[in-house]
Every structure is written in C-alpha cells, then in structure tokens.
Amino acid sequence: MPEGASPYSKKVMDHFVNPRNMGEIADATVVADVGNPACGDMMRLYLKIENGIIVDAKFKTFGCGAAIATSSMLTEMLKGKSLEDAKSISNQAVAEALDGLPPVKMHCSVMAEEALLKALEQYNRSQEQKPESFEV
Amino acid sequence: MQPDAQRDIYFDHAATTPVDSRVVEAMLPYFAERFGNPSSHVHSKGVEANQELDQSRASAARLINAPAETIIFTSGATEANNLAICGYLEANRERGKHLIISEIEHYSVINLCLKLRREGYDLTLLPVDKLGLVHPDKLHAAVRRETALISIQHASSEIGTIQNIKELAAIAGEAGVFFHSDAAASAGNIPVDVVDLGVDALTVSAHNFYGPKGVGALYLRPGAKLEAQIIGGFQERGYRSGTENLAGIVGMAKAAELALAEMPQRREHLTVLQQRLWNGLSQKYEFLHFTGHPSERLPGHVSFWLEYIEGESLLLFLNVYGIQTASGSACASNMRGQDEHDLAASHVLTAVGVPAEYCSGSLTVSMGKDNTEDEVDYFLQIFPQVVERLLAMSPLWADKLKGKNPYQ
Numbered sequence: 001m002p003e004g005a006s007p008y009s010k011k012v013m014d015h016f017v018n019p020r021n022m023g024e025i026a027d028a029t030v031v032a033d034v035g036n037p038a039c040g041d042m043m044r045l046y047l048k049i050e051n052g053i054i055v056d057a058k059f060k061t062f063g064c065g066a067a068i069a070t071s072s073m074l075t076e077m078l079k080g081k082s083l084e085d086a087k088s089i090s091n092q093a094v095a096e097a098l099d100g101l102p103p104v105k106m107h108c109s110v111m112a113e114e115a116l117l118k119a120l121e122q123y124n125r126s127q128e129q130k131p132e133s134f135e136v
Numbered sequence: 137m138q139p140d141a142q143r144d145i146y147f148d149h150a151a152t153t154p155v156d157s158r159v160v161e162a163m164l165p166y167f168a169e170r171f172g173n174p175s176s177h178v179h180s181k182g183v184e185a186n187q188e189l190d191q192s193r194a195s196a197a198r199l200i201n202a203p204a205e206t207i208i209f210t211s212g213a214t215e216a217n218n219l220a221i222c223g224y225l226e227a228n229r230e231r232g233k234h235l236i237i238s239e240i241e242h243y244s245v246i247n248l249c250l251k252l253r254r255e256g257y258d259l260t261l262l263p264v265d266k267l268g269l270v271h272p273d274k275l276h277a278a279v280r281r282e283t284a285l286i287s288i289q290h291a292s293s294e295i296g297t298i299q300n301i302k303e304l305a306a307i308a309g310e311a312g313v314f315f316h317s318d319a320a321a322s323a324g325n326i327p328v329d330v331v332d333l334g335v336d337a338l339t340v341s342a343h344n345f346y347g348p349k350g351v352g353a354l355y356l357r358p359g360a361k362l363e364a365q366i367i368g369g370f371q372e373r374g375y376r377s378g379t380e381n382l383a384g385i386v387g388m389a390k391a392a393e394l395a396l397a398e399m400p401q402r403r404e405h406l407t408v409l410q411q412r413l414w415n416g417l418s419q420k421y422e423f424l425h426f427t428g429h430p431s432e433r434l435p436g437h438v439s440f441w442l443e444y445i446e447g448e449s450l451l452l453f454l455n456v457y458g459i460q461t462a463s464g465s466a467c468a469s470n471m472r473g474q475d476e477h478d479l480a481a482s483h484v485l486t487a488v489g490v491p492a493e494y495c496s497g498s499l500t501v502s503m504g505k506d507n508t509e510d511e512v513d514y515f516l517q518i519f520p521q522v523v524e525r526l527l528a529m530s531p532l533w534a535d536k537l538k539g540k541n542p543y544q
C-alpha cells in the first residue's frame with residue numbers, strides 16, 4: 001500500500017489502512033455502541049467472552065483516522081485478555097500503543113475506552129441478571 | 137486502473153495553487169539582484185524597484201479591470217478583508233453600527249465581524265439558499281438606515297457557488313452602503329470586473345491563481361475613505377505601511393497577466409474535467425449529494441457529501457492512493473487544535489442546509505489548469521474502492537443494510 005505524508009504516526013496509518021478485527025461477531029456476547037458528541041462519530045464494539053476471557057473482539061467505526069486506528073488497536077489489545085485485565089486498558093494506553101495521537105485526536109481514543117467500559121458493564125449486568133442455578 | 141504509489145494528484149486548488157514556473161522565473165531577479173526598496177527614491181536600485189512596483193500594480197489592476205492607483209497590495213486575502221472592513225468602519229464612524237455579511241463568508245470576514253459584534257456592532261448574517269446563493273430580496277430587506285457596510289464573497293471555495301455580486305452591489309449602491317466583496321476564490325479564475333460588478337472594494341489573493349503565497353490586494357474605489365490598519369511609513373499611499381514584498385508583488389503581477397491571457401483556455405479545460413468528474417459520480421451512489429450551484433460555480437470545482445462515511449477518513453484514504461482533496465468535516469477541521477473543542481463542521485455546509493450529522497462526509501475536489509482527464513479517470517477508479525472500504529467499516533451503513541435508519 002502506498003503511503004503519503006500524514007499527520008499521524010506510521011502505526012496509526014497502518015491500523016487505519018489495514019484495520020485489524022474490523023467487522024461483526026455474529027454470536028457476540030456483548031455489543032456496545034458509543035457516540036462521540038464532538039463530531040457525530042460512532043463506534044460499535046463486539047466482544048465474545050468465554051469463561052471470563054475475551055476470546056474475540058471486533059469493531060465497526062464511523063469516524064476519523066484516529067478513531068478507526070484506536071478501534072483497531074483496542075480490539076488487538078483485548079483479544080485473549082481476562083475481563084479483569086481488560087478493565088484496566090485506558091485510552092492513553094491505546095494511544096501510546098499507536099505511538100501517540102495529535103492532541104486534538106485524543107478524544108477519539110476516549111471513544112474506544114468508553115466502548116470498552118460500556119461493553120464490560122453490559123456484560124456484568126447480564127451476568128447479574130442470570131439466575132443462580134446457571135452459575136457453575 | 138490500480139492504486140498507484142507514484143501518483144501525486146493535487147485536487148485541492150481551492151486551498152492553494154502551485155506557483156506557475158513562469159511566475160517563479162519572473163520573481164527570481166527580485167531576491168538578490170533587483171532587491172531595492174521602492175522607498176529609496178534616489179538611488180538606482182530604489183528607482184528600479186519603484187518602477188517595477190508601478191508596473192506590477194498596473195498588471196494586478198488589469199486583472200479586475202481597475203485603474204492602477206486603486207490597488208493596495210497586502211500580505212494576502214485575510215489582510216485585505218480585514219483592511220476593507222475595519223479600515224472602512226474606522227474612517228466612516230458616522231455611518232452607523234450595522235454590518236451585513238453572508239453566512240458563508242471566509243473566516244477572515246466572519247470571525248472579524250463576530251469580533252466587531254462583541255465590540256458593539258449589530259451584525260446580520262444573511263442566509264443562503266440550498267445552492268449557496270444570497271437572495272437579493274433578503275439583502276434588500278436587511279439593509280437599514282444605520283447599515284455601514286455589506287461584505288459578500290464572490291465565490292465559495294468550499295461549495296463553488298458564484299454569487300450574483302452585480303445585483304447585490306446594486307442594492308447596496310441604491311441604499312448608499314459601502315459594498316465589499318471577497319474575490320479570493322474567483323479573481324484570476326473567472327472574469328472579475330470591478331466596474332461591471334459595481335463594488336466599492338474587492339479582495340484578491342495571488343496564491344489562488346498560480347501566484348505566490350503571502351501577497352494579495354485590495355481594490356478600493358476612488359474616493360472611498362479607509363483608515364490604515366498597519367501603521368508606519370507611506371507605502372501603499374499610507375493605507376498599508378511596511379516595505380513592499382516586491383518579489384511577491386512581481387509574482388502576483390505575472391500570475392495576473394497569465395491568468396488574464398489564458399483564462400478562456402483554462403476555463404474550457406476545467407469545465408471538461410468538472411463535467412467528467414460530475415458525470416462519473418452523479419449516477420453512482422444514491423447517498424452522494426452534490427453541494428453548491430450546478431452551473432453558477434467555479435470551473436473545475438466539484439463538491440459533495442456522502443452519508444455513512446466520515447470525511448477525514450475519506451481524505452486520508454484518498455491521500456494513501458495519491459489523491460489530495462479537502463473536506464469540511466468536523467474531524468478534518470483542525471489537526472493542530474488543542475482538543476475536540478477546536479473541531480467544528482464547516483459553517484458553509486450547515487448554512488446550505490447539510491444536516492450537522494452528515495457534514496462529516498463532505499468532500500471538495502478543486503481541480504487546476506494542470507490536471508488531466510487521466511487524473512479524473514484515476515480518481516473515478518479509486519474513489520469507489522475507498523468508499524467501499526469505508527462503508528464496510530461503518531456501523532451506520534451496517535444499520536442501513538439491516539433496514540434501520542442509523543441517523544435516528
């Protein structure tokens with residue numbers, strides 16, 4: 001893929017041009033939608049969770065290059081993680097993993113963090129609602 | 137046609153144009169050889185510089201059919217717009233405290249007038265219709281006894297629409313109100329005749345017609361009063377002090393001469409490119425919407441917005457394929473800002489009625505004299521590939537495919 005001069009790091013451009021885990025999970029455990037009020041953008045995060053481990057993560061994102069790249073990076077970081085470890089992934093960590101973002105684009109990584117938190121919350125709620133007999 | 141790493145297609149002439157090599161050549165002697173200061177009236181270098189300044193003024197004036205002595209050289213369109221508006225208001229304080237501009241002015245007009253409003257001026261922002269035109273009736277209705285100044289741009293760099301300045305200026309003239317037009321996007325690209333248009337002041341920008349950056353001009357009708365905004369010596373009849381940017385001014389003059397001589401061919405060529413691009417896009421997507429006026433528009437200018445796709449990611453992808461364009465999306469608005477509060481969707485797009493949540497998918501393709509049909513064809517090949525990739529990523533598109541309205 002050719003590469004023009006870009007305001008973003010090489011890593012951001014790589015994740016933007018070749019997003020990892022882009023798409024949907026048909027039998028996802030949770031699907032979380034978050035919107036970005038600053039610019040009307042949106043991220044949808046799909047997680048498949050088995051025995052407290054995120055076995056698969058995918059996304060769809062409507063937004064700028066930073067939003068797409070942070071979505072892609074987040075899903076990479078989530079795959080194989082325990083829910084406990086996933087909880088502590090911050091937007092800064094995602095941005096750092098991408099070799100940084102321009103200041104004006106940090107809020108796009110916040111969208112990724114919010115999607116994660118919302119997904120985990122949804123999961124916890126669904127677990128709480130389960131009747132006890134289902135618990136192993 | 138395949139994506140090509142070697143492509144370098146510049147489709148952003150509304151932002152700036154490359155300096156014509158003949159312009160560069162004309163400028164070169166004015167750096168190290170003919171470096172004189174036009175204010176050094178007595179010695180040879182100074183006299184030579186002063187003569188060149190006069191000739192350049194005449195050339196720049198000819199571009200807009202103005203007498204040479206009506207031209208004030210500035211550092212560009214922003215300064216010319218500031219000088220016209222602040223300069224006029226300061227020199228004519230008895231004229232009242234009401235200003236009229238359109239909603240789709242350049243930042244150098246709109247932000248200045250918003251500042252003046254904070255300082256006590258009453259400001260009317262004239263709405264435009266869906267095609268981006270200011271309606272003469274609306275202007276007529278907005279003019280009051282205390283209206284001091286009207287400023288309406290000639291053409292929009294963002295949506296391409298050309299205003300009927302002649303009709304609008306006539307309304308101002310009847311009411312005896314000073315009329316300024318920002319012709320930064322139009323002068324040098326389409327005929328601009330200050331006499332025919334009937335304007336009192338008009339802004340010109342050199343880098344929009346293959347001249348250098350950092351130089352522009354304000355036309356000021358003979359007899360009109362203006363207060364200088366940059367105070368110093370006697371340059372530019374005292375309207376704009378500071379040693380003249382002679383190399384830049386010579387460049388602007390050369391660019392103006394070339395623009396005048398080549399305008400018919402350039403326009404014809406650009407109209408062919410524009411039609412080709414327009415036709416190539418118009419039947420393709422039901423979610424593509426053109427902006428601006430279909431016929432009253434800048435040559436070589438095609439602008440539109442897409443649903444389901446965000447503009448900055450569109451720009452980035454096109455750039456990866458070697459195509460450089462512009463977007464009015466909030467996400468693409470200010471890469472150097474401090475945080476998300478520095479991002480905003482284009483005021484021009486919201487003014488022509490593009491819903492704010494859709495503004496994000498806007499694209500402006502502005503072609504120039506050196507672009508080719510082959511480049512347009514390459515764009516038409518690459519664009520659908522980029523659109524497809526971004527649709528595949530879009531949760532809004534996914535919803536739409538499932539029969540949901542993602543915008544509700």
Ligand code: FES
Nearest residue numbers: 039063064108467
């Ligand atoms: S999603 Fe709008 S700026 Fe990143």
